[in-house]
Amino acid sequence: MEKSRLLQLAKQIEVCRRCDLYKGAKNAVPGEGNPKTGILFIGEAPGFNEDIQGLPFVGNAGKYLDNLLTKIGLSRGDVFITNMVKHRPPENRDPSFGEIAACNAWLEEQLTIIEPKVIVTLGRLSLNYFLPNAKISDVHGHPYRVRNYIVLPMYHPAAALRSMQITTELESDFQKNLELLNNPDLSKHITESYQDSGQASLF
Numbered sequence: 615m616e617k618s619r620l621l622q623l624a625k626q627i628e629v630c631r632r633c634d635l636y637k638g639a640k641n642a643v644p645g646e647g648n649p650k651t652g653i654l655f656i657g658e659a660p661g662f663n664e665d666i667q668g669l670p671f672v673g674n675a676g677k678y679l680d681n682l683l684t685k686i687g688l689s690r691g692d693v694f695i696t697n698m699v700k701h702r703p704p705e706n707r708d709p710s711f712g713e714i715a716a717c718n719a720w721l722e723e724q725l726t727i728i729e730p731k732v733i734v735t736l737g738r739l740s741l742n743y744f745l746p747n748a749k750i751s752d753v754h755g756h757p758y759r760v761r762n763y764i765v766l767p768m769y770h771p772a773a774a775l776r777s778m779q780i781t782t783e784l785e786s787d788f789q790k791n792l793e794l795l796n797n798p799d800l801s802k803h804i805t806e807s808y809q810d811s812g813q814a815s816l817f
């Protein structure tokens with residue numbers, strides 16, 4: 615049921631013209647994975663390889679993400695992966711505020727269909743969609759309740775490929791949240807919000 619609704623949505627995304635990003639892109643990248651496990655990963659935007667294949671996280675950063683998942687006993691088939699914008703920005707630049715705002719409706723439809731328990735934000739853009747004032751250096755690795763979800767901010771895997779310090783922190787954040795990511799039902803025990811505490815949330 616979810617899969618067919620997501621396929622239908624992907625067809626709408628393929629012909630979307632709400633912003634100009636489609637003009638320079640070869641393919642839309644709506645997202646892929648298992649919509650039933652309760653875990654949604656949200657990155658920033660498709661890059662070169664993603665644009666060619668129409669699939670999210672298939673370049674070096676994607677291979678590294680697969681590796682991070684494997685280390686905590688998961689695979690790509692155990693999560694659903696998407697991005698804030700569904701077409702590649704030219705030269706891999708960050709999507710603009712207007713482009714993100716234009717694409718939000720697709721993300722919201724994916725949230726409605728998937729009903730994730732845990733949302734892992736990869737990088738600053740998806741983090742600030744759910745926690746607008748948060749700094750990734752302050753909140754990474756800590757789960758927070760936002761709307762009906764637990765939002766777990768993480769550094770973007772591409773940032774980890776550029777910095778050993780971020781690699782260490784990202785791998786540690788995955789390990790720290792191994793239990794939650796393997797059992798998203800644990801999310802119901804997480805009660806603190808970023809706005810309330812400004813600190814790490816607790817089980």
Ligand code: SF4
Nearest residue numbers: 630632633701716717
């Ligand atoms: S990036 Fe999003 S809003 Fe812009 S054309 Fe693609 S699907 Fe539509």
